[in-house]
Amino acid sequence: MSDHITEIVVFSLLFLLVSVMGFVAARWQRAEHLESLDEWGLGGRGFGSWITWFLIGGDLYTAYTFVAIPALMFGAGAMGFYAMPYTVVVYPLVFVVLLRLWSVSQRHGLVTPADFVRVRHGSRLLALLVAITGIVATMPYIALQLVGIEAVLRTMGITGHWPIFAAFAILAAYTYHAGLRAPALIAFVKDILIYIVIIIAVLYIPPKLGGWGDIFAAADEKFAETPAPGDGTLLNAGNQLQYITLALGSAIALFLYPHMITGTLAARSRDTIKKNMAALPVYSVLLGLIALLGYMAIAAGITPLSGENGKPNANTVVPQLFDSQFPDWFAGVAYAAVGIGALVPAAIMSIGAANLFTRNIYREFFRPDADEATEAKVSKLVSLLVKVGAVLVIVSLDPQFSVDLQLIGGVLILQTLPAVGFGLYTRWFHRHGLVAGLLAGLLAGVVLLYNIPNPATGKEHFGGSAFPLSDFGLDTDVTMYAGLIALAVNIVVTAVGTLLARAAGAQEGTDLTRPEDYFSDAQDKPSPVVEAPAEGTAGEGAARVP
Template sequence: MGFVAARWRRPDTMHSLDEWGLGGRSFGSWITWFLIGGDLYTAYTFVAVPALVFGAGAAGFYAVPYTIVVYPLVFLVLIRLWSVSHVHGFVTPADFVRARFGSPGLALAVAVTGIVATMPYIALQLVGIQAVLTAMGVSGHWPIVIAFVILAAYTYQSGLRAPALIAFVKDVLIYVVIIVAVLYIPGKLGGWGHVFDAAQAKFDKTPAPADGVLLNGTNQLNYAMLALGSALALFLYPHSVTGVLASRNRNVIKRNMAALPAYSFVLGLIALLGLMAIAAGVKPLTTDGKPDTNTIVPVLFDHMFPSWFAGLAYAAIGIGALVPAAIMSIAAANLFTRNIYKEYLKRDATERQEATVSKIVSLVVKVGAVLCILLLDPEFSIDLQLIGGVIILQTLPAVGLGLLTRWFHRWALLAGWAAGLVAGMWMLYTIPNVAKGKEHFGGSAFDLGKLGLDTKMTVYVGMLALAVNLAVAAAGTLVLRAAKAADGEDATGVDDYLADEGDPRVKDLDVAAST
C-alpha cells in the first residue's frame, strides 16, 4: 500500500514539498482523521502505556486526560497556523516563526529543536516492533532493518500519501484488537472486579509510593502537570503540525479536533491492558538479563488469544510503528530543508531541489533512528524521548503564543528558549531512578523539596522549564522594549490568520490532479 500510494491522488509532479511533504495540502476529513490519529497514537504508546500501568498503576493513565485536553487547545490555535501557512506557503512551524518575528536565528532554534526532539521519537517506534519480536522468540535485528528499508523506500517514492493511506489499515487493526481484548480477556480472568482486585493486591506488596489503582497525595500534582505539559507539547512536534497543514481547509481541522477524542477512549482501554496483565499473572520477558516491561502486552496477547488472533494483534503493533515513523521522518526532513538548507546553504533552491533534499534527509533520519536502537541501550533511548518532551515544550512561546500575539521580542524569545532548555536539562539530570540504579535522567518528576519548599510533592520538569522560559521571555521583552532595541518585522497580517479554502490570499496550489 505504501508503494501504491505514489499513484493515489497523484498530481502532475511530486517535485515540491507541498506535494511530497504535505500531500498536496488537500486531505479531507476522513483522511486527516486517520492520518493524525495514526501519527499521534503510535506503537510505542500501544506498548508503553500499558507497561507503565503494569508497573505504576494509576499514574500510567495520565495519557488519557492529556489526549483529551489537547484537542480544545489545538482547535483554538492550529486553525490559525493552517490559515497563515496557506497564505504564505509555510511548510514547517519554523517557517512561521521566521516570518512572524523576522528572525532567522529564532527560526533555526525552533527547527533544530524540532529535529532533535523528533529523532528519538522515531527510534522509539522500533520499541514496539522489538517487543513483538521478543515475544515471538525472534532474535537479531534483521527484521527491524528490513522493515525500515521498506519504510524508507515507499516514503521516498510516495511522501506523505504513503502513511496517510496505510493509516487506514493501522487504525482498523488497532480498533479491532483493542475492542476484542477488553471484551474477551476480562471474561477469561473472572471479570473486571477480579482484574482490579488483583492489581491492587500487587501494588499493596510493593514499596513504591506511586503504586496503586488510585493516585496518592504526593503524585497528584505531577499527574496533572504531566498531562497538561504533554498536551501542550503534543502539537508542537513537527510531525503533528505536518498532519494539520496537509488538511484541505479549516473545517477539516475543526471536525477532527472534535472527533479525535474517540482515540482517547481507545487509549484508555489500551491502558487497562496493564491491569489485565497483572490479573493474568504475566511476567515481562528479559532482554540482556533485564526484565523488559515493554513486552507485557505482546506476552499477554500470546497467553490469552488464539495464535491466529495474536498474530493479528502483533501486526497491528508493527504497522502502528511504520505509520508515525514515516510522518516523523518527513517532518524532520522538511525542517532541515526549509530552515537550514534553504536558509543557510542554498537560498535560491528550486521547489524540485527542496523536494530532492527532503527525500534524501528523510532516509538519513531513518538510518539514524535504526542506529539509535542498534547501538544504544533501549532504556537510554526511552530516556531520550522523555528529554524530547521537555525540549519541544521550549518552542511553545515562539510557535504557540506567536500565533496569538506579537508582543514578545525576538531576542527575548531566544533567551527564554535557551534558559528553559538549560533549566530543564539540569532538573532531568538531578532526578535518579533507584529501581534501575540510575543516578541521572531517571524520570520526569522533579521533587519540589529541592527548591527549598516544605513538601514531598513532585512536578513535571517540562512545566517548570517552560515557566522559566516564559519568565525570561517576558522580562527580556520588557527590558528590550524599554531600551528600544530593534525588533524583527512581522511579515504576516491580521487577516492572514483567518483565511480559508477559496480565499484569494491562499497560496495557489495545483490540487486539481489530486482531488
C-alpha cells in the first residue's frame, strides 16, 4: 500500500467529493419533500435533456463497461466486442418500447414495469412475478459495480472484502438520503472523468507500447498459445452464433431492467427521451476504445492479481494497466473514474429494485392502504437490503469474469419481455399464458446456466452464458446465448398457454389502459384515478396502481 500513497490520496479525495455531492443532491432541484416515490425514486419526473443524458449514460455505462469488458477482451479476445453491437442495437429498441412505457406511466402514475403489467393484464400474480424477477436480476448487476470498486482498491494494495462493505455503506447512505437525485448529480462528474481518462489513455498508452500494430500482434500471440477454443482476436465458426445472440439478447434485456426504466421514467417528456436516444450512441464509440484496454494490458505484459480464492482476477488488469503506464497522480484520477462509475449505476439499480418491492409486493399484498410517505420510507429501507443482497452475490458466485454476473441477470430479466415489451403493443396474450411462459422461461434459463461450466476456473456450474448446442444432441461445437434459448421456451409456452386458456374459457384480466395513453405527453392530464378491480371482475377506465 505504501507504494500507492499518491493514488490513494487522489482516489480518496475524488471519492469524498462525489459522496458529498450525493448528500447535497437532496437540495438540488429541491421539491417540497422527498416522501413519495415520484420524488425520491423518480426525481419528480422532471429531468430535462442534459440531466437525462448524464443520468442514463451513467446508468448504462457502468463498471461492467470499464472493468469487465476489457477483462473479457484480455481473457477471451474478440468475444468481448459483443458489447459494441449490443449498445448499437439497444437504442432503436428503446424508441420502440420505452417511449410507449413512459407515456402510459406518466398517464397513470406508474413507477415500475410491474405496475404496467398490473394495469395492462389485470393480474396480481403476473405483476408479482415480474417484480421478483426484476429484483433478483438486479442483484448481480449491482454486485458487478462493487466488484469494480474492489478491483481498483486491490490494485492499490487494499485487500479483503472490507472495501466492498465500505463502498456499500457510502452508497447506501446517500441513496437513502437523496434518492434518484444523488446519482443524477454525480453522473456529471463520473462521465466527465471517464471521457478524460479514456481519451488520454488511447492517445498516451499505445505509443508507449509500440503502436496499435504491436498491441494487436501481442494479443494474437497470447491467444495462439491459449488452449481454450474460441479465444482469439477473431471469431470462429464455434462462437459466431454466441456473439450474435449475446449482443441481441443483451440489448433486449437492457431496456427491461428496472434501473433503465427508472432512469427513463424520470425524464420530463417524450421529446427528452427521443433526443437522448438519438445522441447516446456516441457513448458506443467510447465503449470500443474502453474494450481495447484489454489488448493494451496484454501488450504491456500485465498479469492479473490473485483474488480471494488465490486464482488470477482478470478484473484487475485495467487498474494495473493504469498503474503501470500513467503517472501516480493520474492513475489515481483513473481509479476514481472507475470507482465513481460503479457508484452511479449501483444507486439507480438499488432504487429501481426497491420501488419494485414497495409498489408490487409490499403495497399490493401487505399494505394496500399505504400512503406516499410510507411507500417512500419502505423503498429507502429496501434499497439498503438490495445492496446487502448484491454483496452476498459476490461472495457466493465468485465468477472468473465479473461480466458473468451481468449475463446471469440478463438471462432472467429477458423472460419479462412478453409481459412488458409485447404488452405495450398487444393484448393477445392471456394472463395465464403469460404466467406459465414466464415461469417456464425462468426455469429453462436457470437450468441452462446451471449446466454451463467454466473450464478456466474449474467451475462446473454457472460458468457463463454460452450454452453448447451439442448438449441438445447436435454434432456441433457452436454455442448460443442461454438467454435467447430460454426466451424461446417462454414465448412458445406463453402462446400455447394463451390458446389453452381461451379454449377453456378462462376469464381475461381487465385492461385499464386506453390506446391514447401510449402516445400521451407531459402536457396531457393524468387519467382519472380509480381503484383497479379485483382479478376476474369487469372494469373500464384508467386506474391508479393498486
